[in-house]
Amino acid sequence: MEELSGLDASFLFLETEKIPMHIGGVAILEGSMKFEDFYTFIQDRVHLVPKLTQKLVSMPMSMDKPCWAEDPDFDLNLHIRRTKLPAPGSWKELRYLASQHFSNVMDRNRPLWEFIFVEGLDNVSQVPKGSVALISKVHHAGFDGKSGADLMAMLFDVSPKPRPFPAPKPKIKEEIPGTMGLVARSAFNLVTKPGKLPGLLWESGKAAFKAGYLSRVHGIKMPTLPFSAPKTPFNDVVEQERKWNSALLDLKRVKSLRHIVDGATLNDVVLAICAGALRRYLLDKGELPDKPLVAMVPVSTRTEEEKNAMGNQVSAMYIQLATDIEDPLKRLEKIHINTLVGKLYQDAIDARSLMGFAEMIPFGLAGVASRFYSRTALAKRHSPFFNLVITNVPGPNIPLYLAGHKLLANMGTAPVFDGMGLILPVLSYNGTITISPTSSMNLMPDLDLFTKYILDSANELEEAVQQKQTAMAAFNALLNDKSDQ
Numbered sequence: 001m002e003e004l005s006g007l008d009a010s011f012l013f014l015e016t017e018k019i020p021m022h023i024g025g026v027a028i029l030e031g032s033m034k035f036e037d038f039y040t041f042i043q044d045r046v047h048l049v050p051k052l053t054q055k056l057v058s059m060p061m062s063m064d065k066p067c068w069a070e071d072p073d074f075d076l077n078l079h080i081r082r083t084k085l086p087a088p089g090s091w092k093e094l095r096y097l098a099s100q101h102f103s104n105v106m107d108r109n110r111p112l113w114e115f116i117f118v119e120g121l122d123n124v125s126q127v128p129k130g131s132v133a134l135i136s137k138v139h140h141a142g143f144d145g146k147s148g149a150d151l152m153a154m155l156f157d158v159s160p161k162p163r164p165f166p167a168p169k170p171k172i173k174e175e176i177p178g179t180m181g182l183v184a185r186s187a188f189n190l191v192t193k194p195g196k197l198p199g200l201l202w203e204s205g206k207a208a209f210k211a212g213y214l215s216r217v218h219g220i221k222m223p224t225l226p227f228s229a230p231k232t233p234f235n236d237v238v239e240q241e242r243k244w245n246s247a248l249l250d251l252k253r254v255k256s257l258r259h260i261v262d263g264a265t266l267n268d269v270v271l272a273i274c275a276g277a278l279r280r281y282l283l284d285k286g287e288l289p290d291k292p293l294v295a296m297v298p299v300s301t302r303t304e305e306e307k308n309a310m311g312n313q314v315s316a317m318y319i320q321l322a323t324d325i326e327d328p329l330k331r332l333e334k335i336h337i338n339t340l341v342g343k344l345y346q347d348a349i350d351a352r353s354l355m356g357f358a359e360m361i362p363f364g365l366a367g368v369a370s371r372f373y374s375r376t377a378l379a380k381r382h383s384p385f386f387n388l389v390i391t392n393v394p395g396p397n398i399p400l401y402l403a404g405h406k407l408l409a410n411m412g413t414a415p416v417f418d419g420m421g422l423i424l425p426v427l428s429y430n431g432t433i434t435i436s437p438t439s440s441m442n443l444m445p446d447l448d449l450f451t452k453y454i455l456d457s458a459n460e461l462e463e464a465v466q467q468k469q470t471a472m473a474a475f476n477a478l479l480n481d482k483s484d485q
Helices: 006-013 035-048 091-101 145-155 179-216 251-260 266-285 328-348 351-360 363-375 447-484
Strands: 022-029 054-057 067-070 080-084 113-119 132-139 242-244 247-250 294-300 314-320 388-393 405-413 422-429 432-435 438-440
Touching: 022 091, 022 422, 035 080, 035 113, 035 145, 091 113, 091 132, 091 242, 242 447, 247 251, 247 447, 251 266, 251 328, 251 432, 251 447, 266 294, 266 328, 266 388, 266 432, 266 447, 314 328, 328 447, 405 422, 405 432
Parallel strands: 080 113, 294 388, 388 422
Antiparallel strands: 022 132, 022 405, 054 067, 113 132, 242 438, 247 432, 294 314, 422 432, 422 438
């Protein structure tokens, strides 16, 4: 059996009935795909991703982290459902269906994933009639954004003709230990954990020294620390019902905006677009803090050898979003500087070593602490860890196909929890980029308005860039005229 890492396990003990901890999304597939063909396609490929046929095995009395083991009773029918949008079959009905599906936790007694095959997309803008949607959920304990993208790569092909793949190998029957065997396994792990502590403390000391060196010697201000973000309406206790939506942008147009700031990246521009939407949304409510909002930006720690491995291998940067700056270009410049500082500290600190501290936390104690935090609404009583999460997962810039049907759009979702009620998964694919906010109904019932502000913010930034480029061109032309004279 494969034991969960400490980080993977954290997504289990954070989960409650009102806080589902899955990632997933909505994909739009062109053409009149039949449900039977889709079912057969998944049936033929499900063996390519081991986590899809494995379930969790819990330790007695939650003494230790659970393990993944092959589900002897795996039944594909429990993981694939079929439905049809009610009339008129528009984007409104699709996003409502997705929101409801994303509101519910999955049954831990079987493999932790679900697909909903959605027909009836009769009036979704820019989507050909007869197209279908695929709403997906996979538990965050088994997948992060990067391994989720790898899962997509295993299911999709780069041409309409599906590629050949190996047939499933005969499975070796996996004997799950009895109660005494599981207790012995947990006891061994508990006994050996203290031996790992000196190494972790040594790595932490080195990281602190490197961070101090950057601050004292080079005068580089440290990034924002947790619990120092300002309070906003979405940094409160969440309820079960989710709100989900997505904004689709032209990737080429977004990429072109980075050239206005020397050295700026696509990620900087995406952060600036999100910051503009947040600023406008909070200004409308009279709730914009004087201090800039802070985004937690996940950073993959995967090596090349681990790129197809499942599970979570991420660290984080805490980036100030300059929401206190009105001018969109100055906001982009400030965010670019903030991300550079964040990367410097990220490189100085061995994130993979520091993640090892998650292995030291007793699983049962962590679960009790998490439930206590949620039950007592402690999120109301302290400053936020950070205001929101913005996670950017790059995808292929070529068309993908599922059983011969072209993937038109790919939009993501991810968990929110008490104190952090807004997340913005960002996915790029085939010339488009999607920013898909997910929140709790009680915190952001007007999430659709915020989604519109994402589009408005992108347009505002593009207009500001064009105005500056025009002014620079006119200035350069004037200089050339004077030099000719």
